[in-house]
Amino acid sequence: xxxxxxxxxxxxxxxxxxxxxxxxxxxxxxxxxxxxxxxxxxxxxxxxxxxxxxxxxxxxxxxxxxxxxxxxxxxxxxxxxxxxxxxxxxxxxxxxxxxxxxxxxxxxxxxxxxxxxxxxxxxxxxxxxxxxxxxxxxxxxxxxxxxxxxxxxxxxxxxxxxxxxxxxxxxxxxxxxxxxxxxxxxxxxxxxxxxxxxxxxxxxxxxxxxxxxxxxxxxxxxxxxxxxxxxxxxxxxxxxxxxxxxxxxxxxxxxxxxxxxxxxxxxxxxxxxxxxxxxxxxxx
Numbered sequence: 001x002x003x004x005x006x007x008x009x010x011x012x013x014x015x016x017x018x019x020x021x022x023x024x025x026x027x028x029x030x031x032x033x034x035x036x037x038x039x040x041x042x043x044x045x046x047x048x049x050x051x052x053x054x055x056x057x058x059x060x061x062x063x064x065x066x067x068x069x070x071x072x073x074x075x076x077x078x079x080x081x082x083x084x085x086x087x088x089x090x091x092x093x094x095x096x097x098x099x100x101x102x103x104x105x106x107x108x109x110x111x112x113x114x115x116x117x118x119x120x121x122x123x124x125x126x127x128x129x130x131x132x133x134x135x136x137x138x139x140x141x142x143x144x145x146x147x148x149x150x151x152x153x154x155x156x157x158x159x160x161x162x163x164x165x166x167x168x169x170x171x172x173x174x175x176x177x178x179x180x181x182x183x184x185x186x187x188x189x190x191x192x193x194x195x196x197x198x199x200x201x202x203x204x205x206x207x208x209x210x211x212x213x214x215x216x217x218x219x220x221x222x223x224x225x226x227x228x229x230x231x232x233x234x235x236x237x238x239x240x241x242x243x244x245x246x247x248x249x250x251x252x253x254x255x256x257x258x259x260x261x262x263x264x265x266x267x268x269x270x271x272x273x274x275x276x277x278x279x280x281x282x283x284x
Contacts, residue, residue, distance in 0.1 A: 007057045018195035021169035029179040040083045043072040047123045049089035049116035066096025073109040079266040080253050087114040091121045094130040105159040109252040112182045112189040118197035119204050126200030152192050153232035157245045162187030164245040168213050169195045170206050187251050216242035
């Protein structure tokens with residue numbers, strides 16, 4: 001019997017793209033956690049990474065560049081019974097969607113955010129992204145990227161994000177385990193996935209990462225925020241993988257439903273005729 005999340009849609013990624021590993025890990029995690037396609041919503045923006053929902057059988061919202069997080073927050077708030085995942089690339093999430101990312105850290109919605117971090121804009125043919133190293137040369141930056149790279153893990157931990165992890169698309173089994181932990185965590189779960197772009201980033205390759213990444217062992221305590229912040233700053237010769245930080249906090253949805261004290265918003269019913277009449281009054 002096949003995976004219920006399998007899709008027959010032809011995949012339009014480059015051969016060898018790191019996105020394939022993320023797709024396999026996500027489908028494996030959903031299956032092993034016994035979710036059905038009807039219980040899951042995948043929200044994405046624009047970009048090569050944002051095509052992933054097209055290649056998986058489930059509920060999908062493919063929206064504007066950088067806008068996957070607010071849509072995911074709305075879906076989860078209206079129907080908290082759904083498992084809601086926002087996924088896109090580093091440009092979409094940290095660049096165009098950077099403002100939404102920041103405020104999601106504050107609000108702590110009960111969603112999982114998976115970022116395909118290839119340190120480059122792949123869809124538009126190789127411009128430097130928010131996480132590109134300073135000096136990264138592309139056709140758009142022939143003199144090299146003149147900006148320092150964003151550190152999304154340090155940023156998230158500094159804002160006391162609920163769950164912060166890093167994975168590597170070259171290790172599907174370990175990435176699957178990280179995704180499973182994030183999906184079962186209550187609160188905002190960030191997984192920054194190191195995802196080599198075989199076409200436009202010839203620096204941060206699979207072999208480059210394999211020489212540098214290592215997994216945090218059982219002695220590491222992800223509840224220690226200061227230690228987590230220190231660990232998130234490791235980059236270069238050694239790059240840590242695994243759950244970097246976790247801290248249980250009340251979710252945005254908990255706070256909303258503590259105030260309205262009613263059933264899920266999606267089941268409350270709406271008088272659309274009344275809404276239309278009230279709306280028309282605003283223009284008369």
